[in-house]
Amino acid sequence: MIRYVPVGDSALCIRVGDEFSEESAEIVRQLLLAVEDNNYSYVTDLLPSYNELTVFFNPAEINYEELVQQLRAFNTSGSGNVKHRPRSFEVPVCYGGNLGPDLPLVAEAKKMSEERVVDLHSEAKYTIAAMGFTPGFCYLSGLDKKLFMPRMSRPRKAVAAGAVGIASDQSGIYPLSSPGGWRWIGTTPLRLFSAGSANPFLFSTGDQIVFKGIEKQEFDEIKEAVKAGNFIVNYCKTESPE
Numbered sequence: 001m002i003r004y005v006p007v008g009d010s011a012l013c014i015r016v017g018d019e020f021s022e023e024s025a026e027i028v029r030q031l032l033l034a035v036e037d038n039n040y041s042y043v044t045d046l047l048p049s050y051n052e053l054t055v056f057f058n059p060a061e062i063n064y065e066e067l068v069q070q071l072r073a074f075n076t077s078g079s080g081n082v083k084h085r086p087r088s089f090e091v092p093v094c095y096g097g098n099l100g101p102d103l104p105l106v107a108e109a110k111k112m113s114e115e116r117v118v119d120l121h122s123e124a125k126y127t128i129a130a131m132g133f134t135p136g137f138c139y140l141s142g143l144d145k146k147l148f149m150p151r152m153s154r155p156r157k158a159v160a161a162g163a164v165g166i167a168s169d170q171s172g173i174y175p176l177s178s179p180g181g182w183r184w185i186g187t188t189p190l191r192l193f194s195a196g197s198a199n200p201f202l203f204s205t206g207d208q209i210v211f212k213g214i215e216k217q218e219f220d221e222i223k224e225a226v227k228a229g230n231f232i233v234n235y236c237k238t239e240s241p242e
Helices: 022-038 066-072 103-110 114-123 216-228
Strands: 003-007 011-016 043-049 054-056 087-097 127-129 138-141 156-159 163-167 171-172 178-180 183-186 206-212
Touching: 003 066, 011 022, 011 066, 022 043, 022 054, 022 127, 022 178, 054 103, 087 114, 103 183, 114 183, 114 206, 138 216, 171 216
Parallel strands: 087 206
Antiparallel strands: 003 011, 011 054, 043 054, 087 183, 127 138, 127 206, 138 171, 156 178, 163 171, 163 183
16 A cells, blocks of 8 residues: 655655565665656655665645655556566675674574574575665675574774674664664674765665675775775676666
């Protein structure tokens, strides 16, 4: 069920169902891409999240009722007359040690080996359900239920850029060094956010990713290649770029 909810006098929220699901996330993604593809002059910004898409608009050009009518033209699959296949990426991660200090804690809490935690985390396929908190932070759905963990009761003052964590039923990637309360189990050498770039975000809401475990030496090599601008993120083997 898709609902349209006014947010002040210059925004509306398209709400897909009452809670997050893979299906609602895909509908939100297709709505987002369809609105972007139509390039409406009166749409000033778009904010996708779990099961919602907030559309900011210029009330001098269109009012709320007219915009709702326009958006209803897209069919209930959310795709309108445009269909996009999600991009799917392979994200290298070095687990444990200084790059994943909470891995032993998670293993102990779940009564399994660190290797098993890594296997479960890296075998899952994730969808970027939302982005925020810091520029480019990825909230990932798809975490194996065996790894669900509460947030830390006392967040760290600083988590490294690229940190991969677990919180509740999600995994996530920190794009910048910042305070954080997620269980930090690994780190990716990729750069998720590049201020000043024409395309500052490496990933987008709706993209799918899988994690690939790597050793410290490979981590260092990729990090240097990223810094030099010589590293290209791999698409998953079963996918191809749009």
